[in-house]
Amino acid sequence: MAFGALIPAAGLSSRMGRFKPLLPLGGSTFLDQLLHTMRAAGVGPVVIVIGWHAEEIEAHLAGQPEVFLVHNPDYARTQMFDSIRQGLPLLQGRCSRFLVAPADVPLPLPDTLRRLLEHPAPFARPIYGGRRGHPAALDAHLIEPLLAAPPSLSLKTALARAGVLPADLPVEDEAVLLDTDTPEDYGLLLSYLARREHTARPLWPQLRLQLWGEQPLFDEEMVRFLELVEACGSMQHACKGMHISYTTAWRRIAAAERTLGFALLERESGGAQGGGSRLTEEGRTLLHRCSAMQRELQACCDRIFEKHFSDYTLPVQD
Known part of the structure; x- marks a missing residue:
């Protein structure tokens, strides 16, 4: 039976500041690189669990x-293992063994994937220089x-509870x-990537x-932050996704509201469904304007960068 793969790509990319699965990489994107490598290793079908920026990935x-x-x-409220569990049913009956490959680890070699899939242990993971990696x-x-495991667990903990421990596979794949x-x-x-392919290192703009x-x-x-509140209906979950404290978030919101002269957020009291937060109509309009401006600025920045730096690279590293 075929080898399959599951790629969790629903996360918030909160520390990156840009959506990681579609970031440029080697003339394509993170997802494209990973899919290309999987095909080279004989992997298919591939299930991708999406959430944040789902429409962009679909297109x-x-x-x-x-x-x-x-x-x-519920990508804004849940952890990676919950996304993994949601994708697993599509692999049932389609493969004898499968990879769990996070979208933000896009460059493992095809040979690494083949060796992991051919490993006799029920659960195998790569190890390089004494450190464990993915997929x-x-x-x-x-x-x-x-x-059957609770979605609040990690993949490793869920497998350990089922009595399955990982086998480490040493690889020469940083x-x-x-x-x-x-x-x-x-x-x-x-x-x-530039070192591996013996090419010059690229410059890239950070706007x-x-x-x-x-x-x-x-x-x-x-x-x-406001996009996350809009997505998950909760300041607490947005703070968790952004790795900031609730107090810091409210301080920034209150300062912005004083300057703007209107409320950005309104809090909903508890009840049977619990409390939450949502954007006011004025807050939503302002957010949409800022988001649209960001997209247009990024597109302009990319065009200007290409005009002035398309032929400019950093020296090849040994």
Whole structure:
């Protein structure tokens, strides 16, 4: 039976500041690189669990053979294992063994994937330089116990509760460790790819938008925070996704509201469904304007950068 794969790509990319699965990489994107490598390793079908920026991924991957998309509607409130559980049913009966490959670890080698899939252990993971990395390879018979596990667990903990411990596979593939969470990580990933392919390292622009009143009023962090509140209906979940405290978030919201002269958020009291927060109509309109401006600025920035720096690279590293 075929080898399959599951790619969790529903997360918020909160520390990166840009949506990681579709970030440029080697002339394509993170997802494209990962899918290309999987095909080279003989992997298919591939299930991708989407959430944040779901419509962009759907449009980007339209027509891809043996790629199945599953939407996690509660992506802003849940952890990666919940997304994994939502994608597992589509692999049942379609493969004998499968990879769990996070979208932000996009450059493992095809040979690494093949060796993981051919490993005799029910649960295998790569190890490079004494450090454990991604992706993991699992036998298909583990799908049932994973679906029965609480979604609040991690994949490793859920497998341990089922009595399945990981087997480490030593590999000569540094990319299994290159988890891209921040702009700094992204820069390291680009440099690594240039070294691996013996090409010059690229430059890339990092655009930062900030709107002022009497003081800094709106920046990318504020826009992203309000987008998360809009998506999940909760300031607490938005704070968790942004890795900021509730007090810090309210302080920034209150300062912006004083300058703007209207409320950005309104809180809903508890009741049977619990409390939450949502954007006011004025807040939603302002957010949509800022988001549209961000997209247009990024597109302009990319065009201007291409005009002035398309032939400019950093030296090849040994």
